[in-house]
Amino acid sequence: MKVRVDSERCQGHTLCAMIAPEVFRLREIDGHSEVIDEEVPAGQETQVIEAVNSCPERAISTID
Amino acid sequence: MPVSTEDVVNDDERKSNRYHFDRHTPEYRRKFEEITEEMQGRCPVAWSDTYGGHWVASGHREVFDLARSAEYLSNDNDLKGERRGYKGISIPTPERMSTVRGGFLEMDPPEQRYWRQALNPYLSPAAVSRWIPVIDEVTRACLDERIESGRIDFVDDLANIVPAVLTLAMMGIPVKDWTVYNEPVHAAVYTRPNTPEAVRVAQLHQEMGRHLYGQMAEIRANPRPGLVNAVVTTEINGQIADDMELLGILSLIIGGGFDTTTALTARSLEWLSDNPAEREHLSRERDTLLNPATEEFLRFFTPAVGDGRTISADCEIAGTRFKEGERLWLSWAMANRDPSVFPDPNKVDLARKGNRHASFGLGIHRCIGSNVARTVFKRMVVQVLDRMPDYKCDPEGTVHYDTVGVINGMRHLPATFTPGPRLGAGLEETLEKVQQICDEQRLAEPVTVRKAQAKISG
């Protein structure tokens, strides 16, 4: 599974990193999200999907 | 401009989904769930004749689509009539013609973006986590003031104090002055206009304004780190904005930092008192449950209930045709109860999944203080759970705001609990110590300058 954060949409609500801290990293300066690695580590899929469903801006997408 | 018959017919058609919406009445507070369900079912975007006429978006998808359509919306409050005369984010427009616009929440990009860029390094998750030891220490002192007595008012003795003290500390304003700010900010939210009380609150507001203005002058002359310094030194298009504009920004930070977190904390603590089994569960499973529970309380109580906008160009969004100049209310509170996004929306589910609530707003104006709010809330709740695990709120003394048109908050929340031992100094002494730590460790620097957490020695 691959995961992306659309930086145009992300407004830094930080929920993704709260849910899947091993996948999303928040920028120190503004708390906007970036993926640590596009390739989702094994075992993190459920959290990533929960992050997708929790992002208030719908900024996260996955490709299987 | 002459109005043609065609326009009138069109208007009737555009506004055929009508609802008499008045969120400033006690009735709206009482019937909130009923009204929400009715509007979402019948007219998720409705035209209301109240307050000069405005649109109301209550469905989640509609609120989402609208809030994110920055190209068709304006937050501008054009006080001097220099642009298009738009009226900012309050509906109705406040009676006293305000002379100060509401900071960058009443600005549009790019100006709004420049301000947020200037302040983000003080408010990002990394910036806020540096303050945790300070938040814990102030919370500890608040609880110590009451712990031996077995009685506390969670609003007056805790939830009013910690957010105010922290906000001032981050701004670079002496924390001992929190009382100058606290009373007017809270009272302004729940005091009815044209009452003797309102006169007193207005006076307190003036005092606060003077104090804030004094701080601006002092920090300009003698810079010390914090949000005030950031505001007075930020140049936009090579210029420093005038003092009224700067005061508006500082007032926005204060208004945003104080009453909202207070409201969230009070309402959540009341709910936990009414649901002791859930409270115990939350306390026991806090490592996994505190994060989703916080989001759930944010969703369910939605402390800042919504925001006004002005349509800046004719457009069609979420199935409704809007005209330039029309006013729009985006109800975060109602969107948060939409069953199509939140199953069983009127139930608190501490472990709720997929909770993409709108409590911090959506789109480019997302609450810049959301990380402060979450952190302060969590630290306060955890200490209450640890030190007053059996607290019971007293419904007799509990006072909710009469109306929830702006903030869904409480005036008083008294509670009793099994007394316990003090752990340290009282509030006054603690605030002195906190001030010293702020100054010595320059805690209010942006995260770009100072990265380490505050250090508090016993």
Ligand code: SF4
């Ligand atoms: S939850 Fe969404 S908006 Fe928030 S930081 Fe993550 S990607 Fe950005």
